[in-house]
Amino acid sequence: MAEAHQAVAFQFTITPEGIDLRLSYQALNQIYQSGVRSWKKRFSRLRNGVIKGVYPASPSSWLFVVIAILATMYMRSDPSMGLIKMIQQHLPLSLHMSLSAQGQTMLSALVFSTLLWLSLILALRFCLKLLLSYHQWMFEQHGRVSNTTKVWVTLLRLLSSRKPLLYSYQTSLPHLPVPPIKDTVSRYLKSARPLLTDPEFKRMTELAERFESTLGNRLQRYLKLKALWATNYVSDWWEEYIYLRGRGPIMVNSNYYGMDFLYVTPTPIQAARAGNTITALLLYRRKVNREELKPSRVPGTVIPLCAAQCERMFNTTRTPGVETDVLQHWQDSEFVAVYHKGRFFRLWVYTAGRLLSPRELEHQIQRILDDPSAPQPGEEKLGALTAGERVPWFHTREQHFSSGINKRSLDCIEKAAFFVTLDDEEQGMRGEDPVGNLDRYAKSLLHGKCYDRWFDKSFSIIIYKNGKSGLNAEHSWADAPTVAHLWEYTLATDAFQLGYTEDGHCKGDVDRSLPSPQRLAWEIPSEVQAQACSSLAVAQALADDVDCHVFPFQEFGKGRIKKLRVSPDAFIQIGLQLAYFRDRGGFCLTYEASMTRLFREGRTETVRSCSNETCAFVRALESGEADDQCRRLFKLASERHQNLYRLAMTGGGIDRHLFCLYVVSKYLGVESPFLKEVLSEPWRLSTSQTPVQQMELFDLKNHPDFISLGGGFGPVADDGYGVSYIIVGEDMINFHVSSKHSCSETDSHRFGTQICKALQDILTLLAADAKTSSSSSQSKKLL
Numbered sequence: 001m002a003e004a005h006q007a008v009a010f011q012f013t014i015t016p017e018g019i020d021l022r023l024s025y026q027a028l029n030q031i032y033q034s035g036v037r038s039w040k041k042r043f044s045r046l047r048n049g050v051i052k053g054v055y056p057a058s059p060s061s062w063l064f065v066v067i068a069i070l071a072t073m074y075m076r077s078d079p080s081m082g083l084i085k086m087i088q089q090h091l092p093l094s095l096h097m098s099l100s101a102q103g104q105t106m107l108s109a110l111v112f113s114t115l116l117w118l119s120l121i122l123a124l125r126f127c128l129k130l131l132l133s134y135h136q137w138m139f140e141q142h143g144r145v146s147n148t149t150k151v152w153v154t155l156l157r158l159l160s161s162r163k164p165l166l167y168s169y170q171t172s173l174p175h176l177p178v179p180p181i182k183d184t185v186s187r188y189l190k191s192a193r194p195l196l197t198d199p200e201f202k203r204m205t206e207l208a209e210r211f212e213s214t215l216g217n218r219l220q221r222y223l224k225l226k227a228l229w230a231t232n233y234v235s236d237w238w239e240e241y242i243y244l245r246g247r248g249p250i251m252v253n254s255n256y257y258g259m260d261f262l263y264v265t266p267t268p269i270q271a272a273r274a275g276n277t278i279t280a281l282l283l284y285r286r287k288v289n290r291e292e293l294k295p296s297r298v299p300g301t302v303i304p305l306c307a308a309q310c311e312r313m314f315n316t317t318r319t320p321g322v323e324t325d326v327l328q329h330w331q332d333s334e335f336v337a338v339y340h341k342g343r344f345f346r347l348w349v350y351t352a353g354r355l356l357s358p359r360e361l362e363h364q365i366q367r368i369l370d371d372p373s374a375p376q377p378g379e380e381k382l383g384a385l386t387a388g389e390r391v392p393w394f395h396t397r398e399q400h401f402s403s404g405i406n407k408r409s410l411d412c413i414e415k416a417a418f419f420v421t422l423d424d425e426e427q428g429m430r431g432e433d434p435v436g437n438l439d440r441y442a443k444s445l446l447h448g449k450c451y452d453r454w455f456d457k458s459f460s461i462i463i464y465k466n467g468k469s470g471l472n473a474e475h476s477w478a479d480a481p482t483v484a485h486l487w488e489y490t491l492a493t494d495a496f497q498l499g500y501t502e503d504g505h506c507k508g509d510v511d512r513s514l515p516s517p518q519r520l521a522w523e524i525p526s527e528v529q530a531q532a533c534s535s536l537a538v539a540q541a542l543a544d545d546v547d548c549h550v551f552p553f554q555e556f557g558k559g560r561i562k563k564l565r566v567s568p569d570a571f572i573q574i575g576l577q578l579a580y581f582r583d584r585g586g587f588c589l590t591y592e593a594s595m596t597r598l599f600r601e602g603r604t605e606t607v608r609s610c611s612n613e614t615c616a617f618v619r620a621l622e623s624g625e626a627d628d629q630c631r632r633l634f635k636l637a638s639e640r641h642q643n644l645y646r647l648a649m650t651g652g653g654i655d656r657h658l659f660c661l662y663v664v665s666k667y668l669g670v671e672s673p674f675l676k677e678v679l680s681e682p683w684r685l686s687t688s689q690t691p692v693q694q695m696e697l698f699d700l701k702n703h704p705d706f707i708s709l710g711g712g713f714g715p716v717a718d719d720g721y722g723v724s725y726i727i728v729g730e731d732m733i734n735f736h737v738s739s740k741h742s743c744s745e746t747d748s749h750r751f752g753t754q755i756c757k758a759l760q761d762i763l764t765l766l767a768a769d770a771k772t773s774s775s776s777s778q779s780k781k782l783l
Contacts, residue, residue, distance in 0.1 A: 243476035275362030342380030378524030388535025492697035559730030684720030712736025
């Protein structure tokens with residue numbers, strides 16, 4: 001432990017002969033190496049700050065500009081049109097006294113060259129921002145690219161030719177625009193039409209028109225003012241009011257999970273899997289800190305996405321408050337917090353300035369697993385405080401964890417790079433009931449025992465007894481694609497880069513002189529233990545009510561869907577509408593998460609995927625209309641969904657605009673019946689696709705078993721479903737369905753069955769048309 005080493009680095013004893021000073025050179029060397037590592041990081045940040053600050057130019061381009069200016073001056077030409085002489089005249093008197101006339105001219109030329117270079121950088125960044133503000137490419141038909149878009153792609157490639165750092169594009173990304181209020185209201189009414197009866201729709205139309213013509217314009221002006229001033233007019237309010245101001249449990253209601261490989265467990269040794277996983281995560285953190293990660297891009301393009309969510313990935317925790325929680329982020333941390341059988345440990349991951357090897361981390365984790373000590377009174381279920389209501393956790397934290405030994409131990413958890421749970425259960429797709437075990441696996445990752453996870457940490461890693469792993473992430477600091485990117489890298493690095501020995505242990509050597517992981521000490525009074533039990537009761541009731549169903553759909557995947565010239569996402573979303581109609585006998589307000597990371601600090605937007613066109617297709621299919629008519633309606637529904645998705649991505653969504661208008665109305669103290677009704681509508685079907693972003697990390701052809709299960713989340717509405725899906729490879733789609741046992745009208749397994757049938761029925765419908773078209777074309781060739 002670094003703290004222990006520093007404490008004994010200097011020892012002295014007062015003797016009759018004077019002071020006997022003894023130095024621990026090993027500890028001093030560790031302190032020295034840690035300092036060197038810290039300074040290296042500072043230098044790296046400074047260097048990266050310069051490189052990304054001048055992007056899309058390079059720091060070396062300054063020298064090119066200087067040489068070019070001096071060369072033209074040597075040829076008796078003045079490229080500055082008199083500006084160099086003007087600069088020379090305004091040099092300080094001391095420089096006039098100390099420099100010759102030639103020296104003054106050279107200095108003035110350097111100043112002019114630097115100013116010219118900075119002006120060129122600003123011009124290039126402005127051009128890049130203009131190019132990134134162009135979104136018409138997204139609305140063009142596949143294979144029919146306009147000349148404007150072709151020119152735009154060429155210019156964008158030219159300006160992006162230099163290898164960028166992770167945050168190089170941040171200042172060049174456009175700001176999220178505020179849509180015209182007329183467009184938002186019109187799109188809302190169109191989205192609400194299939195869910196309302198004629199009298200209900202008439203009443204809603206009157207409310208909307210009254211809002212648009214009166215209060216709406218006033219609220220819109222305030223929102224436009226914020227958009228001019230703020231980097232993103234949505235994100236800060238979204239983070240605060242949707243996430244941090246929630247006073248209920250964040251477990252299940254907000255946090256989400258990610259799963260391990262479906263068929264493969266790289267090693268059955270728990271400590272070894274933990275060693276490689278922790279190493280992979282810290283290597284990813286190093287890449288983030290050094291900005292060595294490639295900026296995320298729209299798949300198949302050179303268009304960058306905002307990387308701001310990476311900034312708080314590590315060393316971050318959510319702390320409770322009375323009205324709102326706070327996200328706290330520390331610059332760096334050299335340890336992780338570990339939980340095992342009711343005990344908390346601090347595990348140092350660096351020694352003498354270097355990262356411990358995977359084998360050394362395995363050795364340290366095994367020490368924790370072999371530790372026979374019992375939990376201190378109240379320690380075992382302390383994590384339940386983060387799983388229950390937020391206000392009791394705030395008061396308990398203020399009264400009992402703000403000083404002394406409890407504060408020091410809590411700081412170790414909250415300032416840790418991330419949280420690790422060494423679970424004493426076995427999970428995964430195994431045994432005689434693999435599907436049922438997947439459901440239990442999902443519930444374990446979503447809530448565990450309600451006290452063996454630290455739900456406030458940015459993310460927690462769970463390593464099970466049989467070597468299976470998973471992740472639980474807090475939602476306020478980032479959205480699922482950012483965490484999915486991290487988890488993809490972790491799984492791939494663990495399995496394909498770090499690897500294991502033949503007997504399942506981590507590779508590398510072990511320094512057995514490493515100090516043991518430190519047990520965190522607590523003094524937990526009876527009232528804290530009582531509150532932990534109370535929070536646990538609330539969390540346990542919530543956890544017991546969640547019904548999770550996870551299943552791999554293997555009948556077909558995006559390969560066959562794309563052959564039908566249909567967007568896989570649109571295909572699945574229409575299938576979900578058909579499944580819901582068959583399950584509940586009607587339609588509901590549907591949430592599909594879309595990103596707005598084409599804009600700076602963008603997060604998400606809602607795609608209201610229950611549209612008039614989708615409902616028309618479902619009704620036609622269920623009423624037995626002709627196949628040709630059903631296929632025509634499906635095509636319209638698919639095109640409508642794609643258009644809605646594109647609008648959401650490019651700033652033309654509905655819900656974030658209405659949400660911000662509602663926040664402004666609350667600040668102004670005015671009531672809007674229209675906004676109040678819109679914001680209170682329940683999302684009974686909440687859906688999200690987990691993107692696969694780094695396919696180059698996974699060789700599915702040579703290693704087809706290394707398929708990710710993706711992740712999931714709890715239901716948003718008490719009487720609704722939460723559905724997450726991940727399209728893996730060409731032939732598989734993994735689904736995660738959640739609902740609540742307390743609602744008699746929902747059943748996750750039943751809905752999963754309906755999803756499978758709906759997807760198969762739609763494919764059968766479309767494939768029949770494809771076969772007919774193929775037969776017809778072959779007949780024409782024969783003729």
